[in-house]
Amino acid sequence: xxxxxxxxxxxxxxxxxxxxxxxxxxxxxxxxxxxxxxxxxxxxxxxxxxxxxxxxxxxxxxxxxxxxxxxxxxxxxxxxxxxxxxxxxxxxxxxxxxxxxxxxxxxxxxxxxxxxxxxxxxxxxxxxxxxxxxxxxxxxxxxxxxxxxxxxxxxxxxxxxxxxxxxxxxxxxxxxxxxxxxxxxxxxxxxxxxxxxxxxxxxxxxxxxxxxxxxxxxxxxxxxxxxxxxxxxxxxxxxxxxxxxxxxxxxxxxxxxxxxxxxxxxxxxxxxxxxxxxxxxxxxxxxxxxxxxxxxxxxxxxxxxxxxxxxxxxxxxxxxxxxxxxxxxxxxxxxxxxxxxxxxxxxxxxxxxxxxxxxxxxxxxxxxxxxxxxxxxxxxxxxxxxxxxxxxxxxxxxxxxxxxxxxx
Amino acid sequence: xxxxxxxxxxxxxxxxxxxxxxxxxxxxxxxxxxxxxxxxxxxxxxxxxxxxxxxxxxxxxxxxxxxxxxxxxxxxxxxxxxxxxxxxxxxxxxxxxxxxxxxxxxxxxxxxxxxxxxxxxxxxxxxxxxxxxxxxxxxxxxxxxxxxxxxxxxxxxxxxxxxxxxxxxxxxxxxxxxxxxxxxxxxxxxxxxxxxxxxxxxxxxxxxxxxxxxxxxxxxxxxxxxxxxxxxxxxxxxxxxxxxxxxxxxxxxxxxxxxxxxxxxxxxxxxxxxxxxxxxxxxxxxxxxxxxxxxxxxxxxxxxxxxxxxxxxxxxxxxxxxxxxxxxxxxxxxxxxxxxxxxxxxxx
Numbered sequence: 001x002x003x004x005x006x007x008x009x010x011x012x013x014x015x016x017x018x019x020x021x022x023x024x025x026x027x028x029x030x031x032x033x034x035x036x037x038x039x040x041x042x043x044x045x046x047x048x049x050x051x052x053x054x055x056x057x058x059x060x061x062x063x064x065x066x067x068x069x070x071x072x073x074x075x076x077x078x079x080x081x082x083x084x085x086x087x088x089x090x091x092x093x094x095x096x097x098x099x100x101x102x103x104x105x106x107x108x109x110x111x112x113x114x115x116x117x118x119x120x121x122x123x124x125x126x127x128x129x130x131x132x133x134x135x136x137x138x139x140x141x142x143x144x145x146x147x148x149x150x151x152x153x154x155x156x157x158x159x160x161x162x163x164x165x166x167x168x169x170x171x172x173x174x175x176x177x178x179x180x181x182x183x184x185x186x187x188x189x190x191x192x193x194x195x196x197x198x199x200x201x202x203x204x205x206x207x208x209x210x211x212x213x214x215x216x217x218x219x220x221x222x223x224x225x226x227x228x229x230x231x232x233x234x235x236x237x238x239x240x241x242x243x244x245x246x247x248x249x250x251x252x253x254x255x256x257x258x259x260x261x262x263x264x265x266x267x268x269x270x271x272x273x274x275x276x277x278x279x280x281x282x283x284x285x286x287x288x289x290x291x292x293x294x295x296x297x298x299x300x301x302x303x304x305x306x307x308x309x310x311x312x313x314x315x316x317x318x319x320x321x322x323x324x325x326x327x328x329x330x331x332x333x334x335x336x337x338x339x340x341x342x343x344x345x346x347x348x349x350x351x352x353x354x355x356x357x358x359x360x361x362x363x364x365x366x367x368x369x370x371x372x373x374x375x376x377x378x379x380x381x382x383x384x385x386x387x388x389x390x391x392x393x394x395x396x397x398x399x400x401x402x403x404x405x406x407x408x
Numbered sequence: 409x410x411x412x413x414x415x416x417x418x419x420x421x422x423x424x425x426x427x428x429x430x431x432x433x434x435x436x437x438x439x440x441x442x443x444x445x446x447x448x449x450x451x452x453x454x455x456x457x458x459x460x461x462x463x464x465x466x467x468x469x470x471x472x473x474x475x476x477x478x479x480x481x482x483x484x485x486x487x488x489x490x491x492x493x494x495x496x497x498x499x500x501x502x503x504x505x506x507x508x509x510x511x512x513x514x515x516x517x518x519x520x521x522x523x524x525x526x527x528x529x530x531x532x533x534x535x536x537x538x539x540x541x542x543x544x545x546x547x548x549x550x551x552x553x554x555x556x557x558x559x560x561x562x563x564x565x566x567x568x569x570x571x572x573x574x575x576x577x578x579x580x581x582x583x584x585x586x587x588x589x590x591x592x593x594x595x596x597x598x599x600x601x602x603x604x605x606x607x608x609x610x611x612x613x614x615x616x617x618x619x620x621x622x623x624x625x626x627x628x629x630x631x632x633x634x635x636x637x638x639x640x641x642x643x644x645x646x647x648x649x650x651x652x653x654x655x656x657x658x659x660x661x662x663x664x665x666x667x668x669x670x671x672x673x674x675x676x677x678x679x680x681x682x683x684x685x686x687x688x689x690x691x692x693x694x695x696x697x698x699x700x701x702x703x704x705x706x707x708x709x710x711x712x713x714x715x716x717x718x719x720x721x722x723x724x725x726x727x728x729x730x731x732x733x734x735x736x737x738x739x740x741x742x743x744x745x746x747x748x749x750x751x752x753x754x755x756x
Contacts, residue, residue, distance in 0.1 A: 001413050001482045003674050003688065009409065072409050267756035283749035289756055290697035290749075293689050294664045297411075297671035304411040320660045376649070382659055383652035387632045390647040 003300060005076070012069075015078050020084040023371040030087070030355070034212055040125060043090030047122025056120045056383045057100070064104050064112065071307040075253060075299065083255040088355070091164040094187060095119040095126035099172045102190070106231045106239045111192065115170070120133075127168035129159040129193065129217060130240065137377050139174075140184045140237060144187040146175035148226070153177070153191065155222040157198075157279065163369075165202050168195050173224075174240055177233050188236035191270055192228040199223075209363035224314050252325055253299055259332055260292045260326075265337050282336055292327045295321060317386070323378040326368035333362035411670065413486065420479075421486040423463055428494035434583065435727025436495055450540025451585045452498040452519065460496075463515025466507045474511035481611070481673035483559075485618035491665070492551035492622020495730060497583045499537045501615045501742075505608050506545055509563070509600060518542035521568070523589065524609065524742070525549065526561050533589040534576070541568040546594055547605045563600030563608065570595070581733035613742040614676065614695050617669050617702035620738055623731050624662040624705035625711040630728075631655055635716055645716075654712050661705035665698070672698040693755040696748035703745060706735035 005013060027046070030036035050056045059074040061065025069077070089096055100119045103112055118124035135142040144157025155175055162171070171193040178187015193200070199222035204212040231239045267285050270276040302317050336358045337344035347359045355361075369375040383389040413421075431453055432665070460466075468484045470476020477483070491500055492515065502522035506514040513520055521541040523533055525548040535544070546564045571594075573587035632655050635646030644652045672694035679691040689697065710732035714721035721728050738746065 001411060001417060001670060001674060002678075003409055003671070004678070005409060075409075119666065123433050161754060264756055267753070279746075279750075282753045283746060285756060286749035286752035287700065289693075290668070290700045291664075292703050293671070293694065293697045294668035297667040298664055300409065300411045301667050301670070304409065308410070308412065316661065320663050322665055323656075323660055376653070379653040379656035380649065382656035383646070383649075387628075387655055387659060389635060389652050389655060390644050391653075392647050392649055393643065 001179045009072060009076060012073050013080060016055070016077060016080050017084070018044075019055075019088055020080065020349045023049055023053070023086060024086060033355070036091075036166045036212075037165070040091050041165075043087065043092055044122040044125070046087045046090070047092050047096075047120075051121050056122075057096070060100065060104060060120075064116050068297070071303045075303045078254040079257050082254040082262075088254070091125050091167055092119070092122060094128045094163065094172065095124060095169075098127040098128055099170070102172065102239060102242055103230065105242050106190075108230075111228075111230060115192070116256070124170065125164060125168045127162050127165045127171050129162060129171045131159065131161045131175040133158055133160050133216075137374055139240075140188065142174055142176060143180065144173075144175050145180075146177050146189060146224070148177070152223045153189075153226060153229070155191075155193070155219050155224055157219050159217040159219070160205070160214075162202075162215045162217045163213050165195070165217055166204070171195055172216075174236050185237045187234050188240075189233050190236035190239045191224050192230065193222065193224050194228075197222050197224065203343045207363070208366060211360075211364070237256050252322065255329065256292055256296050256299060256325065259329060260296065261287070261354065262332060262336070263289050263292060266332075266339050270339045273339070273341070275341075281335075281339065285339075288328060288332055288335060291324070291331075295325050295328065298324075319373075319378045319381045319386070322373065323375055323382070326365075326375060331367050333358065333365045337362055411674075413482075413670070414437060415485055415678045417486045420483055421490050424460070424465060424487050424490040425493070427459045427463055428456070428490060428496060431459070431496075433495045433497060433730075434719065435730030439622060445453065449551060450519075450537045451583055452540040453496075456496065457498055457516065457519070461499075464514075465500075466504050466516040466733070467511070469508045469516030470511050470514040474514060476511065476514040477506065480677045481614060482677065484611075484615060485669050488615045488618035489622040489625070489669075492619035493626040495623070495655060499541065501619070502545065504615060505612055506543070508611065509545075509604065509608065512566075513543075522608070522612065523547070525592070526605070533592075535571075535573060535587045535589055536554070536584050537575060538568055538571070538587040539585065541579035544568050544571070545599070546596065547608065548594065559607040561602045562598055563604050564594060566594050566596035569662035581730070581737055583730065584734075584737065609742055610692065610695050612674070613699040613748070614669065614672055616699040616738050616742050617672070617695075620671050620706035621662060621666045623735050624658070624665060624702070624709040626726070627709045627731055628655065628658040628662050630752055631658060631709075631713045631716040638718075651716060654716055658709045658712050661701075661709055665702040665705040668694070668698040668701045670715055693752050696743070696751040699743060700745055700748045700752070703735070703739035707732070707739060710735045717737045 028042065031042050047056060054067055057064070057066030058069045058077050059071065062068040083276055096119065100116060103115055115124060119126065130139060132142050132144060144155060144159065146153040146155045153175070157175070157292065173191045173193040175189050176187055177189040199220045201218040201220070203216040203218065205214045205216055228243055263285065270281060272283065275281050298315065298321050302321060305317070340358065344359060348357045373381070384391055437632055465479045465487050467476030468479050468487060469481070470478070472478035499519050499521045503513060503516065503520045503524060506520035519541050521535060521537060521544045523535050523544060523546045525546060544566045544567050547561055548564060550560050571589065572591045573589050576586035576588060579586045632646065635651050635655055636644055638645050645675055646655065672691065675688060675691040675694045710728065714728050714732065717726060717728060720726050
C-alpha cells in the first residue's frame with residue numbers, strides 16, 4: 001500500500017511536466033464559452049498537439065494509435081494537466097471518452113480505421129444521442145425508431161442533452177429497432193450518424209447558467225447506412241453500457257484536482273475578506289478539504305484496482321466516487337458564494353459563462369448530481385450491484401409476482 | 409503507486425479477525441443478548457487481550473530487535489479496523505502508542521492508558537479502563553504556558569495506583585469503565601517532549617480513525633444483511649429505495665473514510681522520507697482528514713444501522729447501541745471534529 005511514483009511513473013510525470021511547460025505558453029487565450037466554432041478550433045488544436053506529442057488516446061491500446069498507458073499513468077496525466085492549467089478535453093469529450101472506446105471494443109475493422117485515427121488527431125468531433133425527453137434515468141425506455149429500408153435505417157425521434165451537437169461531425173446514436181412493446185433492453189441498436197445527414201435539426205437548450213452547451217436534436221426521416229451500425233442489431237444496450245464504466249471512472253478525476261485548488265483559493269479569499277474569522281466558515285472550508293482529499297485517495301484506490309484487474313476498467317466503486325464528488329462539488333460552489341458575500345450576486349463579466357467564474361460554476365454544478373447517472377441512480381447501483389440488495393419491483397411487473405420473488 | 413492493501417496486510421488483518429472471532433464482544437454476532445457483568449477488571453477481556461498480544465498487535469511498529477513486528481502505520485490501521493469491526497474493548501490504542509514510544513510495552517504484557525490534559529478546558533479529566541492499567545501516559549502542558557500551544561507539552565508516565573480518581577457510576581458505554589481525575593498537577597517520570605506528545609496524539613487519531621472505519625464497515629454489512637432478510641409489504645425492505653439508499657450512503661461513508669485512513673497511514677510513514685512531488689496533503693492534514701471522516705462515518709452509520717433495523721434497532725438486545733456509544737466516545741478522543749477542522753484549515 002503506497003502512493004509513490006515508480007521510477008517509470010516519475011519519468012512519465014517529469015516528461016509530461018516539461019512538455020506542458022513548453023507548449024502551454026504557445027496557446028491562444030480560451031475562446032468564449034458560447035462561440036462554438038472557436039471552441040472547436042481551440043480544442044481540436046490542443047488535441048492535435050497532444051497527438052503530435054504522443055499523449056492522445058493515452059489509455060487506448062497502442063494498436064489503435066493510443067499510447068497504451070497504464071491507469072496510473074492516465075491518472076498522472078490528468079493530475080499534471082490540471083495542475084499546469086492545460087485545456088480540458090472540451091468538444092473532444094464524447095469522441096475520446098465514449099465513442100472511441102466503444103468503437104475500439106465493438107466496431108468492425110473498417111469502422112475503426114475510418115474513425116479512430118481521426119478522433120485521436122482531433123479532426124473528428126462526436127456527440128452523444130442517448131437520452132430522450134421521455135428516457136433519462138430510464139434510458140432503456142428510449143423510443144427513437146429506426147426502420148430498415150434496403151441498406152439504410154430510417155430514423156425518427158428526439159434526443160436531448162446532446163453536448164457540442166453544433167460542431168459535431170458524428171453522433172453515437174441509440175435507436176429502437178425492435179418492437180415498441182417488446183422487452184425494453186432488447187431491440188436497441190447503436191448507430192454512427194453523420195451530423196450533416198438531411199433531417200437532423202438542432203434546437204439549443206440554454207442552461208440556468210446561460211450556457212448553450214446542450215441541444216435537443218430532432219430526427220425526421222434521417223437515412224443512416226446499415227454499414228454504420230456498430231455490433232449486431234438489437235445489441236445496442238450492452239454496447240452502450242461498455243462506456244459508462246469509463247465515464248464514471250475517470251470522467252471527473254481532473255475535477256478533484258481542480259476542486260482542491262479552488263478550495264485553496266477560497267481559503268485565501270476568506271483570509272483576505274475576514275470571512276476566515278468566522279470559525280464556522282473556516283471549519284466548513286476544512287471539512288470540504290477533507291472530503292476532496294479523501295476523494296483523491298479514493299480515486300487512487302480505484303485506479304490501483306483497475307491497474308491490477310484483468311479488464312482494466314474501473315469497478316462499480318466508481319459510483320461511490322461519483323456520488324460523493326458531485327455533492328461535494330455543489331457544496332464547494334455554495335461555500336465560495338458564501339465567502340464572496342454579496343459579490344456573488346454578479347457574474348464576473350458580460351458573457352457570464354467562462355470556466356472557473358464562480359457564479360457560472362455554481363449554476364453549472366447543479367447538473368453534477370444529474371448527469372452521467374443521477375445521485376439516486378448511483379445509490380441504486382451501489383445498493384444493487386455492490387451490496388446485493390434486491391431490485392425495486394418494476395412498474396410493469398405485477399406486485400403479486402414481485403412478492404413471490406418472480407419479478408424480472 | 410499501488411494503493412491496494414498488500415497480501416501481508418490482508419493476512420495480518422485476517423489473523424486479527426480470527427482471534428477476535430473467538431472472543432465476541434457483547435452486541436456483536438455470537439453474543440447478541442449478553443447483559444452480564446463486565447468481562448474482567450477495568451472492562452478488559454483478559455483472554456482476548458492475551459491472544460492479541462501473542463499475535464504482536466501492540467508492537468506492530470516496534471523494531472523486531474525490540475520484540476515488535478517491525479512494520480508501519482499501514483499495518484497498524486489494518487489491525488485497528490479489525491478491532492473496530494469486533495468492537496474490541498480495552499486500552500488498545502494507548503498501549504500501542506506506548507509501545508511505539510517505549511518498546512518494553514511491545515509485548516502487550518502491560519496495559520497502558522493515556523490521558524490528554526492539553527485539550528479543552530475541562531475541569532476534570534475522564535480516564536478509561538483505569539482499574540485495568542499498569543501504567544498511564546499523560547500528555548500535559550508545562551506550567552505557565554498557554555494550553556493548546558504546541559511546543560509546550562510533555563509526556564509523563566504515571567503510576568495508576570498513585571492517582572486520586574473517582575469511578576463514574578453510570579458510564580454511557582457500559583463496557584468502558586470511567587474515572588474522573590481529581591488531582592493536578594501529576595507526579596511522574598518525563599518520557600517525552602512536545603514533539604513526542606504531538607506524535608502520540610497524531611498516531612492516536614489515526615488508530616482511532618481506523619477503529620471507527622471498522623465500526624462503519626461492519627454496521628454497513630449488518631444493515632444490508634437485515635435489509636435483505638426482513639420483509640414488509642410482501643418484500644425485502646432492502647428493495648425499497650428509501651432503505652436501499654440509506655445502505656448505499658453507509659457504504660460510501662465507510663469506503664471514503666477507509667481511503668482517507670489508508671492515505672494518512674501511508675503519508676505518515678512517508679513523511680520523514682519525503683514525497684515525489686505529487687500533489688499530496690501533509691501527513692498532519694491527512695490524519696485530521698481521516699479522523700474527521702471516520703468519526704462521521706461511524707456515528708452516522710450507527711444511526712443508520714439502527715434506523716434500518718427499525719424498532720428492534722433501539723433495543724438493548726440487538727446490540728447496535730454499543731457501536732453507537734463507542735462511536736460517540738471515540739469521536740471525542742484524540743481530537744474532536746472542530747479540533748481537526750482547525751488543524752486542516754491551518755494547512756490551507
